[in-house]
Amino acid sequence: MAKRSIDKAKAAKKDEFYTQLEDINNELRHYREHFRGKTVLCNCDDPRISNFFTYFAYNFEFLGLKKLITTCYKNQDMDFFSQNKSEQAVFLVYEGDKNGNSIPDAEEIGVKPLKGDGDFRSKECIELLKEADIVVTNPPFSLFREYMAQLMEYGKKFLIIGNQNNATYKEIFPLIKENKIWLGYKSGDMSFRVPANSEERATRFWIDTNGQKWRSLGNICWYTNLDIPKRHENLILYKSYTPEEYPRYINYDAIEVSKTELIPCDYDGVMGVPITFMDKYNPDQFEIIGIGNGGELGVECGVSANLTAEQCAALFREDKSFRKGKLCYRNDKGKLVGCYARILIRKRA
Numbered sequence: 001m002a003k004r005s006i007d008k009a010k011a012a013k014k015d016e017f018y019t020q021l022e023d024i025n026n027e028l029r030h031y032r033e034h035f036r037g038k039t040v041l042c043n044c045d046d047p048r049i050s051n052f053f054t055y056f057a058y059n060f061e062f063l064g065l066k067k068l069i070t071t072c073y074k075n076q077d078m079d080f081f082s083q084n085k086s087e088q089a090v091f092l093v094y095e096g097d098k099n100g101n102s103i104p105d106a107e108e109i110g111v112k113p114l115k116g117d118g119d120f121r122s123k124e125c126i127e128l129l130k131e132a133d134i135v136v137t138n139p140p141f142s143l144f145r146e147y148m149a150q151l152m153e154y155g156k157k158f159l160i161i162g163n164q165n166n167a168t169y170k171e172i173f174p175l176i177k178e179n180k181i182w183l184g185y186k187s188g189d190m191s192f193r194v195p196a197n198s199e200e201r202a203t204r205f206w207i208d209t210n211g212q213k214w215r216s217l218g219n220i221c222w223y224t225n226l227d228i229p230k231r232h233e234n235l236i237l238y239k240s241y242t243p244e245e246y247p248r249y250i251n252y253d254a255i256e257v258s259k260t261e262l263i264p265c266d267y268d269g270v271m272g273v274p275i276t277f278m279d280k281y282n283p284d285q286f287e288i289i290g291i292g293n294g295g296e297l298g299v300e301c302g303v304s305a306n307l308t309a310e311q312c313a314a315l316f317r318e319d320k321s322f323r324k325g326k327l328c329y330r331n332d333k334g335k336l337v338g339c340y341a342r343i344l345i346r347k348r349a
């Protein structure tokens with residue numbers, strides 16, 4: 001196989017994580033009022049496998065949906081997934097139970113072949129996207145940036161699964177900072193069915209009594225632009241600021257807060273908090289200023305080193321990672337401590 005095909009196949013393999021109905025149900029129950037009279041698109045979903053299809057088909061009348069469309073991808077390089085995957089890219093349109101006598105099932109509703117491979121970026125899939133009011137799915141992890149960019153370009157409402165680290169991508173973080181997108185309810189551990197030929201792994205992998213392989217990922221979250229009550233709930237702050245407990249960064253005018261729950265209630269300046277803060281972010285309570293050590297971002301989103309070139313060079317000699325714009329402080333023993341990605345925030349008055 002040519003290198004490009006192998007790389008594509010590897011990426012595609014990483015993308016085959018099937019979401020559990022329970023996880024979909026637990027998240028979607030917070031968004032019910034958004035769906036009345038709406039057309040929903042699940043565009044990375046084989047209706048014969050996807051629990052997103054199952055959820056919306058079962059709850060079609062309950063949610064008052066207008067239409068459900070699902071499209072599925074046939075990766076030409078991934079024939080070895082055929083136990084789980086479609087041989088043909090297909091789509092399905094469901095407009096509600098017409099005879100009232102059965103729970104809808106993909107075969108009964110009738111899937112239709114797509115002309116191309118069902119890539120969400122293809123012309124025919126974009127035509128279906130244009131029809132949709134809300135897009136709900138777990139898109140391919142390897143194409144998260146492109147997927148989000150397309151949703152933004154077409155101005156769609158959405159609720160999609162991603163990784164918490166996606167929030168630090170240079171294309172994604174500004175959307176969060178500008179309050180165009182935010183995190184949904186569930187964040188953290190989530191388990192997914194994976195294809196039968198998935199490689200076994202030492203951790204976060206198991207095979208159930210039916211022989212189904214599973215993987216769990218520890219940093220999964222939902223991204224959305226649908227308004228939810230959680231986004232307006234204040235984080236309860238109980239800690240008081242002391243200079244000893246909250247060291248000041250050497251290379252940015254802010255204090256280090258190592259855990260979101262330790263944000264002091266009486267500090268009005270800029271604070272660096274872990275990216276898990278996103279899960280608790282209420283834009284009425286806090287303002288996001290930028291991101292420090294956000295991999296691709298660092299300096300661009302507001303971290304400016306208020307140090308001379310000589311001071312920077314000395315820091316770099318002490319700790320090579322300093323150059324990447326890593327926020328750092330000196331601990332009580334004078335040792336330089338570099339922080340993992342930090343969101344820079346300030347309490348609103």
Ligand SMILES: C[S@@+](CC[C@H](N)C(=O)[O-])C[C@H]1O[C@@H](n2cnc3c(N)ncnc32)[C@H](O)[C@@H]1O
Pocket residue numbers: 012015016017018019043044045046049050051052072073075118119120121137138139140141143
């Ligand atoms: C993380 S899995 C989730 C599957 C399903 N949405 C679910 O939650 O069970 C992502 C799916 O996107 C499909 N996919 C990969 N590349 C795609 C593309 N370019 N366009 C549409 N779907 C794609 C993969 O085949 C895979 O089934």
